[in-house]
Amino acid sequence: MHEILRKTFEGNTNLPEEQWAFVLNHYKPRTTKRNEILLEKGKISQHLYFVVKGCLRIFLTDDDGQEATRFLVFEGSFGTAFPSFTLQQPSSASIQSIEPSELLVINYSDYQLLLETVPGWERMTRLSLQQDYIDAIMRIESLITLDAKERYNILLKKNPRLIQRLPNKFVADYLGISQETLSRLKSRKS
Amino acid sequence: MHEILRKTFEGNTNLPEEQWAFVLNHYKPRTTKRNEILLEKGKISQHLYFVVKGCLRIFLTDDDGQEATRFLVFEGSFGTAFPSFTLQQPSSASIQSIEPSELLVINYSDYQLLLETVPGWERMTRLSLQQDYIDAIMRIESLITLDAKERYNILLKKNPRLIQRLPNKFVADYLGISQETLSRLKSRKS
DNA sequence: TTCATTTATTGACTTTTGTCAACATTATTT
DNA sequence: AAATAATGTTGACAAAAGTCAATAAATGAA
Numbered sequence: 001m002h003e004i005l006r007k008t009f010e011g012n013t014n015l016p017e018e019q020w021a022f023v024l025n026h027y028k029p030r031t032t033k034r035n036e037i038l039l040e041k042g043k044i045s046q047h048l049y050f051v052v053k054g055c056l057r058i059f060l061t062d063d064d065g066q067e068a069t070r071f072l073v074f075e076g077s078f079g080t081a082f083p084s085f086t087l088q089q090p091s092s093a094s095i096q097s098i099e100p101s102e103l104l105v106i107n108y109s110d111y112q113l114l115l116e117t118v119p120g121w122e123r124m125t126r127l128s129l130q131q132d133y134i135d136a137i138m139r140i141e142s143l144i145t146l147d148a149k150e151r152y153n154i155l156l157k158k159n160p161r162l163i164q165r166l167p168n169k170f171v172a173d174y175l176g177i178s179q180e181t182l183s184r185l186k187s188r189k190s
Numbered sequence: 191m192h193e194i195l196r197k198t199f200e201g202n203t204n205l206p207e208e209q210w211a212f213v214l215n216h217y218k219p220r221t222t223k224r225n226e227i228l229l230e231k232g233k234i235s236q237h238l239y240f241v242v243k244g245c246l247r248i249f250l251t252d253d254d255g256q257e258a259t260r261f262l263v264f265e266g267s268f269g270t271a272f273p274s275f276t277l278q279q280p281s282s283a284s285i286q287s288i289e290p291s292e293l294l295v296i297n298y299s300d301y302q303l304l305l306e307t308v309p310g311w312e313r314m315t316r317l318s319l320q321q322d323y324i325d326a327i328m329r330i331e332s333l334i335t336l337d338a339k340e341r342y343n344i345l346l347k348k349n350p351r352l353i354q355r356l357p358n359k360f361v362a363d364y365l366g367i368s369q370e371t372l373s374r375l376k377s378r379k380s
Numbered sequence: 381t382t383c384a385t386t387t388a389t390t391g392a393c394t395t396t397t398g399t400c401a402a403c404a405t406t407a408t409t410t
Numbered sequence: 411a412a413a414t415a416a417t418g419t420t421g422a423c424a425a426a427a428g429t430c431a432a433t434a435a436a437t438g439a440a
Contacts, residue, residue: 176334
C-alpha cells in the first residue's frame with residue numbers, strides 16, 4: 001500500500017533504503033466511508049492525507065449553507081486544509097471523503113519530524129510545494145481569464161476522469177459556478 | 191539598499207554574518223522606468239525580483255489584447271513569472287514595472303546556487319513558498335465564493351495602499367472584473 | 381427489487397457583469 | 411501652460427450566470 005506513495009516521492013528525491021522505511025512508516029493507513037467528514041471547519045488540521053484510492057474534497061461553507069470546493073484530491077495526490085495544517089490555525093475549510101477511500105496519513109508533528117531528521121526531505125517538500133503553488137497559479141489564471149464554459153472544457157481535457165466520476169455538484173462548485181449552469185454547459189453545443 | 195531584503199529574509203531564517211553577505215551579494219540592484227517590460231510572454235523567466243520601491247505586475251494577455259493581472263508585487267515582496275522561472279519554461283505571463291522601481295534581482299542559476307550551498311537556505315525558500323501558496327489558495331477562495339463587490343471590499347480592507355496607488359484598470363483586472371464594473375462598485379453605496 | 385433520497389435537468393425570471401460608446405477627468409510630455 | 415495621451419465615469423444594452431421551482435433520473439439503503 002505504501003508502494004504508490006513511494007513512487008510518488010521518488011519523482012522528487014532519492015533516499016537510501018533505510019530512510020525510505022523511516023519516512024513511509026510515518027504514513028499510517030486509514031480507510032474512510034463515503035461522505036465521511038475528516039475535518040470540520042473551525043478545527044485545526046492535524047493531518048496531511050495521501051489518497052491511495054478514492055477522493056477527498058476540501059470545501060468551504062458559508063452561513064447560508066452554500067458550498068464551494070477549494071480542491072479535489074484524487075489517487076496519487078496529497079491534500080489537506082493547507083493553510084490550517086501549515087500554520088496550525090483554525091481551518092476555514094472542511095475536508096470530506098467523497099468516496100470510500102484508502103488513505104495514508106501523516107500528522108503535523110511527524111511531518112515536522114521528517115523535515116528535521118531526514119536529509120533531503122526538506123527538498124522533497126519544497127519541490128512538491130512548488131508544484132502545488134504552480135497549480136494554484138494556473139487555477140487563478142483560469143478563474144480570472146476564462147468564462148465558465150472555457151473552464152469546463154479545460155477541465156474536461158485535463159482531467160476527464162474527474163468529471164466522469166464525480167457528482168455534478170462537486171464539479172460545479174470546483175469550477176466556481178452553480179450546478180444548473182454546469183448542467184446547461186454540458187448540453188450546449190459549442 | 192539590501193537592508194530591507196535582509197529584514198524580509200530574517201523573518202524566516204537566521205544566518206551567520208558571512209553567509210548573509212554571500213546571499214545578499216547575489217541580489218543585484220536594478221532600476222526600472224515606468225511601464226518598462228521586464229519579461230515578455232513566450233520568453234523564459236530568468237529572474238526573481240525583490241521590490242525595494244515601486245511595483246511590478248505579472249499579467250496575461252490574450253489574442254484580443256485583453257489583459258488580466260495575475261499578481262501585483264509591492265515593496266518588500268518577491269515576484270516573477272513563477273511557473274516559468276521554476277520550471278524554466280516559456281512564460282504565459284509578462285512582467286511589467288508599473289512605476290519607476292528599485293529592484294534587487296537574482297538570476298535562476300544563482301537562486302539554485304544558494305539552495306545548494308547555503309545551509310538552511312532551502313528552509314528559507316520552503317517557508318516563503320508556503321506563504322505564497324497560502325496566499326494563492328486564499329485568492330482562489332475569494333474568486334470562487336465572492337462576488338466582485340465583496341472581493342473589492344476585502345482588497346480595500348487588506349491592501350488599501352494598493353487601491354489608492356494603482357490605476358483603476360490594474361486593480362480591476364487583478365480582481366478579475368472589468369474597469370467599468372470596478373468604477374460602478376466604487377460609487378455604489380452598500 | 382423497491383423505496384427513499386440524492387442528484388440532474390429544464391424553464392422562467394432576476395441579478396450581475398461585460399461591452400461599446402461618449403464624454404469627463406487626470407497625468408505626461410513638450 | 412498647452413497639447414496629447416491615458417485613465418475614469420456613466421449610460422444603454424447584451425451576455426453570462428444565478429436563483430427558484432418543478433420534474434426527471436439516478437443512486438444507495440433496506
